[in-house]
Amino acid sequence: MAPPERFSNLPAYAFPRLRRLLADVTPGPDPVVMTIGEPRHAIPDFVAPTLARTVDQLAKYPSNDGTPELLAAISGWIGTRHGIDVAPDRITVLNGTREGLFNAALALCPEDKNGARPNVLIPNPFYQVYAVAAAAVGAQAVFVPATTDTGHLPDFAALDPATLDATAICYLCSPANPQGAVADRDYLETLVALADRHDFLIFADECYSEIWRDTPPPGTLAVAQGMGLADRVVMFNSLSKRSNLPGLRSGFAAGSADAIARFRVLRSYAGAPVPLPHQRVSEVAWADEDHVTENRALYQQKYAIADRVLGNVPGYLPPQGGFFLWLPVADGEAAARRLWAEAGVQVLPGAYLSRDVDGANPGKGYIRVALVGPAAETEDALIRLRDCLFQEGS
Numbered sequence: 463m464a465p466p467e468r469f470s471n472l473p474a475y476a477f478p479r480l481r482r483l484l485a486d487v488t489p490g491p492d493p494v495v496m497t498i499g500e501p502r503h504a505i506p507d508f509v510a511p512t513l514a515r516t517v518d519q520l521a522k523y524p525s526n527d528g529t530p531e532l533l534a535a536i537s538g539w540i541g542t543r544h545g546i547d548v549a550p551d552r553i554t555v556l557n558g559t560r561e562g563l564f565n566a567a568l569a570l571c572p573e574d575k576n577g578a579r580p581n582v583l584i585p586n587p588f589y590q591v592y593a594v595a596a597a598a599v600g601a602q603a604v605f606v607p608a609t610t611d612t613g614h615l616p617d618f619a620a621l622d623p624a625t626l627d628a629t630a631i632c633y634l635c636s637p638a639n640p641q642g643a644v645a646d647r648d649y650l651e652t653l654v655a656l657a658d659r660h661d662f663l664i665f666a667d668e669c670y671s672e673i674w675r676d677t678p679p680p681g682t683l684a685v686a687q688g689m690g691l692a693d694r695v696v697m698f699n700s701l702s703k704r705s706n707l708p709g710l711r712s713g714f715a716a717g718s719a720d721a722i723a724r725f726r727v728l729r730s731y732a733g734a735p736v737p738l739p740h741q742r743v744s745e746v747a748w749a750d751e752d753h754v755t756e757n758r759a760l761y762q763q764k765y766a767i768a769d770r771v772l773g774n775v776p777g778y779l780p781p782q783g784g785f786f787l788w789l790p791v792a793d794g795e796a797a798a799r800r801l802w803a804e805a806g807v808q809v810l811p812g813a814y815l816s817r818d819v820d821g822a823n824p825g826k827g828y829i830r831v832a833l834v835g836p837a838a839e840t841e842d843a844l845i846r847l848r849d850c851l852f853q854e855g856s
C-alpha cells in the first residue's frame with residue numbers, strides 16, 4: 463500500500479537536518495547550544511508542592527476540555543491580560559499549543575471553500591506545525607513572506623482577492639518565532655477586517671505573548687472582540703514560555719462558543735487530555751503574575767545584552783518579543799557550520815524554518831539564535847558568535 467501523498471512533500475524536521483549538517487564538524491571549545499526554543503529559566507516554586515498535593519489524581523482520567531477551576535483561571539487571565547470577557551465555554555484546555563494548532567485545523571477547516579480546495583495562509587518563515595496541519599486537512603498551503611520588506615510580519619492584505627476568497631484559515635504568530643516581530647493593534651485590526659471580508663478564521667499563535675521588550679503585545683482575540691468580530695479568531699497560548707513549563711504540556715485555545723464547541727468534540731475523541739495534577743498546577747500558574755514578571759525581566763536583560771553585543775551588526779533586528787534572534791548572514795547553513803567549528807556555538811539555519819517559494823527561501827540568509835540560557839552564558843556565546851561571523855575580515 464502506498465503511503466499518503468499529502469505528507470510526501472514535508473521536509474525533514476529542523477533538528478534532524480541540523481544533526482546531519484553538523485555531523486562531521488568538531489565543535490570549538492566550551493560548546494553552547496542555542497538552537498532549541500526550550501526555556502532554561504527556573505520553574506516556578508509552586509509547581510512541586512502542587513504536584514505533590516494532587517498526585518493521587520493520576521488515578522483518574524482527566525477532563526478533556528479542562529476542569530472548571532482551570533477554565534475559570536484561564537478566563538480570569540484573559541480578562542486581566544487582554545481586558546475582555548471570555549466565558550469558560552469559549553475556552554478549551556490543550557496539551558500545549560502545538561497539538562492545538564494542529565487539531566484546530568482538523569476541527570475547523572472545511573473540505574472546500576466556495577467549491578474549491580481551501581487555502582491555509584502561513585507566514586514564511588514559520589513554526590512548522592502550521593504546514594503539517596494544512597497538509598493533514600488536504601488544504602493548499604500558501605506561504606506568505608514575512609521578511610525585511612514586510613516588517614517581518616506577513617502582509618496578508620497584499621494577497622490577491624481570489625486567494626483570500628479561497629482562504630479558510632490564516633496562521634499568525636505574534637510575537638513571531640523566529641523574527642521577534644510583534645503585530646500591533648493596527649496590523650491586527652486590518653487582519654481581522656480582512657478575515658471578515660473574505661470569510662476566513664485567524665489562528666493566532668500567541669505562545670510568546672508574555673515575553674516582550676517594552677509593552678505587552680495586543681491580543682488578536684481582544685482586538686477582534688472589540689470590533690464585534692470575535693468569531694473570526696481562535697487564540698492559542700500556553701505555559702511553556704510564559705511559566706518555563708514546556709514539559710507540563712499545558713495550554714489553551716479560546717474563540718467563539720461555536721468554534722470551541724466543535725473543537726471540543728474532536729478533542730473528546732482524539733485529543734490528548736492534560737493530566738489532572740498538571741491541570742491543577744496550570745490553575746495556579748495562570749492566576750500568578752509574579753513569576754511571569756521575574757521571568758520576563760531575565761529575557762529583557764538578555765535583549766539588552768544582544769543589543770549591546772550585536773547592535774552594530776548590519777541588519778541586526780532587536781527582538782520586540784519572544785526569545786530568538788534572527789540574524790542576517792550570507793548563508794545560514796555555512797554560518798551554522800562555521801560557528802560550531804570555530805566558536806563552539808550551535809545555531810539553527812533559517813532555511814530550516816522557511817519554505818522555498820518559486821525557488822527562493824526567505825530564511826536562507828539567516829540564523830536563529832535562542833536566548834534561553836543564563837545571561838552570562840548568553841553574553842559569552844554572543845560575543846563569540848559576533849567575533850566569528852561579523853568581525854572585520856571574518
Ligand SMILES: Cc1ncc(COP(=O)(O)O)c(C=O)c1O
Binds near residue numbers: 557560700702713
Ligand atoms: C511559534 C510556536 N508556536 C507553538 C509552539 C508550541 O509550544 P507548546 O506546544 O509548548 O505550547 C512553539 C514551541 O516552540 C512555538 O515556537
